[in-house]
Amino acid sequence: MKPTNINDPEYxxxxxxxxxxxxxxxPVPEYIRLIAAKKYTEAFMINWESxxxxxxxxxxxxxxxxxxxxxxxxxxxxxxxxRLKRVAADNKGEVKHLMPQGPFTSNGKKVALIGxxxxxxxxxxxxxxxxxxxxxxxxxxxxxxxxxxxxxxFRLPEEVLDEEVNYVLDMGVHTHFNTYVDSMKEILDxxxxxxxxxxxxxxxxxxxxxxxQEAKDNIHIGxxxxxxxxxxxxxxxxxxxxxxxxxxxxxxxxxxxxxLGGKEVTVVVRSPRKDMKASPWEIEDAEREDIIIHNNMxxxxxxxxxxxxxxxxFGKVRAEYDENGKRKLIPTGEPDVMIEADDVIIAxxxxxxxxWIERDLGIExxxxxxxxxxxxxxxxxxxxxxxxxxxxxxxxxxxxxxAHGHExxxxxxxxxxxxxxxxxxxxxxxxxxxxxxxxxxxYDNHIESDLRYQVPHEDKNISLKDRKIEVELGFDLSVx
Numbered sequence: 001m002k003p004t005n006i007n008d009p010e011y012x013x014x015x016x017x018x019x020x021x022x023x024x025x026x027p028v029p030e031y032i033r034l035i036a037a038k039k040y041t042e043a044f045m046i047n048w049e050s051x052x053x054x055x056x057x058x059x060x061x062x063x064x065x066x067x068x069x070x071x072x073x074x075x076x077x078x079x080x081x082x083r084l085k086r087v088a089a090d091n092k093g094e095v096k097h098l099m100p101q102g103p104f105t106s107n108g109k110k111v112a113l114i115g116x117x118x119x120x121x122x123x124x125x126x127x128x129x130x131x132x133x134x135x136x137x138x139x140x141x142x143x144x145x146x147x148x149x150x151x152x153x154f155r156l157p158e159e160v161l162d163e164e165v166n167y168v169l170d171m172g173v174h175t176h177f178n179t180y181v182d183s184m185k186e187i188l189d190x191x192x193x194x195x196x197x198x199x200x201x202x203x204x205x206x207x208x209x210x211x212x213q214e215a216k217d218n219i220h221i222g223x224x225x226x227x228x229x230x231x232x233x234x235x236x237x238x239x240x241x242x243x244x245x246x247x248x249x250x251x252x253x254x255x256x257x258x259x260l261g262g263k264e265v266t267v268v269v270r271s272p273r274k275d276m277k278a279s280p281w282e283i284e285d286a287e288r289e290d291i292i293i294h295n296n297m298x299x300x301x302x303x304x305x306x307x308x309x310x311x312x313x314f315g316k317v318r319a320e321y322d323e324n325g326k327r328k329l330i331p332t333g334e335p336d337v338m339i340e341a342d343d344v345i346i347a348x349x350x351x352x353x354x355x356w357i358e359r360d361l362g363i364e365x366x367x368x369x370x371x372x373x374x375x376x377x378x379x380x381x382x383x384x385x386x387x388x389x390x391x392x393x394x395x396x397x398x399x400x401x402x403a404h405g406h407e408x409x410x411x412x413x414x415x416x417x418x419x420x421x422x423x424x425x426x427x428x429x430x431x432x433x434x435x436x437x438x439x440x441x442x443y444d445n446h447i448e449s450d451l452r453y454q455v456p457h458e459d460k461n462i463s464l465k466d467r468k469i470e471v472e473l474g475f476d477l478s479v480x
Contacts, residue, residue: 018081021068023403026050028065028081035087043088045098051085052122052168052402053147055160058086059472060151062279062397077452086474089160100129102172107131109416112192113173114181117145118398119389120198121168122405123412128171130413135192136173139180140231143169146200146390147398149227150249152256153468184357184385194384194412197371198405201390203353207244207346211302215309215344219302222249222347229256229467238342239263242312244299245347246276251286253345258289259467265291266339268312270298270329272319285471289460294339298329303338311340350395370394377411377421378404386411 018028027046034043047054061082069078109132113120116138124134142148143165147156169175181187187195204221206212212219218238222245228234241262243254246269257265267286269276273295276283287293297314304310314337317329352369359365362382364372371380371387378386388404390396411421456473463469 017068017070018065018079022051022065023400024051024406025403026065026085031088032079032081032084035084040088040091041093041095041098044092044095047085047088048095048099048167051399052125052405053118053164053398054085055089055164056118056147056156057399058082058084058089059156059160060147061085061399064399075452080452080455080475083455083472083475087477090474091477096167096170099167100171102128102170104129104131104172106133107416109133109193110135110191111412111416112137112187112190112195114187114195114197115145115199115389115391116140116143116175116177117198117200117389117401118147119391119401119405119408120145120196121165122402123196123198123388123409124173125168125171126406126409127412128168128173132416134173135176136169137176137179137181139178141177143175143177145198149230150223150252152226152229152252154255154259154463154471155252157468157470180356182356184361184363188361188384192384193416194386196408196412197354197357197385197387197391198389198401199354199391201350201352201395203351205346205349205351207299207348209299209301211304214304214307215302218309218341218343220343220345222253222345223350225345226252226256229260234260236261240311240340240342241265241345242339242341242343243267243345243347244312245269245349246271246278246295247347247349248278248282249350250345250347251278251282253347254286254291255289256467257343257345258291258464262343264340266341267291267293268297268299268314268339269293269295270317271327272296275319275327285457288457289464296329296332297337300336302344309341309344311338312344313338352391352394354391368394374421376407376424378408379411379415379421384415 016029019025031043031046044054051057063082065081066078069081072078107130111127111132111134113124113134113136116136120136124136128134144161147161204223237257237260239262241257243250250267254265254267296317298317300313300315302309302312316332316334318332320328320330354369357363363385364381366372370393373380373387373392378388378392380387386408388408389401392404410424414421414423455475458469458471458473463471
């Protein structure tokens with residue numbers, strides 16, 4: 001093993017494991033120390049500077065920081081980094097006056113932001129104080145993108161999302177809501193100096209197996225189902241519901257179905273439980289609400305009687321893995337299983353979709369209709385167009401979209417200033433604020449054996465009655 005080169009600045013950037021694991025490099029030890037000191041406002045602002053949406057992420061983040069937490073090396077579970085972020089957000093007090101206050105001196109540059117999700121909003125947050133005139137286009141009536149359409153209100157209350165989205169929009173962003181951009185050429189023909197595309201991965205995958213055409217009136221695409229519920233276009237569902245898929249979207253769909261009238265809600269996954277893409281805590285929350293999850297059962301056909309969906313037939317498989325870990329599903333030979341259903345929700349993945357970007361503009365696309373981008377600068381093959389979030393490399397999560405937005409904002413500022421977009425500052429870390437005790441180093445440190453507290457949940461007899469009742473209640477300050 002090579003000796004550690006402490007003269008390498010990258011070492012100091014990586015040495016705070018949880019911060020380095022966070023795509024937006026949120027200063028985790030710093031804000032947790034502020035929370036411990038009951039300085040919730042300061043803790044919130046530390047978060048806001050890097051991850052933009054502390055209240056949102058404190059409830060919904062995929063938590064890449066927690067597997068990296070050093071606490072996991074001496075205890076079974078890491079520090080509850082994500083839910084501590086919510087503590088800062090819930091107890092922050094008034095913070096608007098601490099944020100950049102407009103109007104800002106114009107630099108004469110205009111930027112179009114296509115899509116109103118976390119990536120575009122992060123770009124806006126970073127560029128507005130620099131004097132850019134920003135125009136945000138979104139097909140929905142409010143900003144937030146997938147945070148609004150794909151995360152149910154029982155996980156993310158609308159008022160929390162509105163507050164944090166408006167912190168950005170109130171910086172002077174020109175909004176064009178209820179506006180679907182159907183031509184990139186039209187955008188480019190306007191006098192924008194740069195364009196950022198943050199339209200997500202809006203195309204849900206279908207499953208057109210036998211019986212689909214006859215049953216399609218009762219077959220729903222997961223992300224479309226969640227969006228229709230979010231904007232109150234859909235308020236009920238059948239009593240027997242099957243959700244196909246094993247990711248977080250499937251968990252949101254099944255739990256939403258419970259709140260719309262589903263009595264028997266079943267999730268069916270073709271793969272083993274250990275291969276499910278859903279976060280373990282999302283699976284636990286679904287099962288806490290009496291949702292049944294079946295694994296190793298691929299769907300074979302929809303059952304239709306007299307033109308009406310009656311259920312789905314599933315096969316049974318087992319998983320085998322080769323030496324490289326590649327999985328193969330092998331039929332077990334057991335009889336097929338039919339599960340009754342009034343409605344089926346398909347949540348087996350989603351893809352990028354850019355039908356509105358003409359293919360003769362110089363923007364190249366590769367496999368799976370993903371744009372060809374520089375992975376550091378997020379610049380496309382048309383130099384004034386940048387991508388980020390799910391629109392860049394496919395479905396990820398909110399914190400990754402925020403990280404993309406920061407990098408794209410740097411690139412756009414450099415591009416509009418006539419500088420090379422590769423001319424980027426090296427990452428830095430303030431060790432005095434990040435490494436607790438680095439100036440008091442000892443070789444015999446006491447390890448606290450405190451247990452990780454479980455976040456309290458609302459009684460399901462209450463929360464299942466209304467899709468807008470938040471399930472997780474957050475930590476009570478008395479536990480700190």
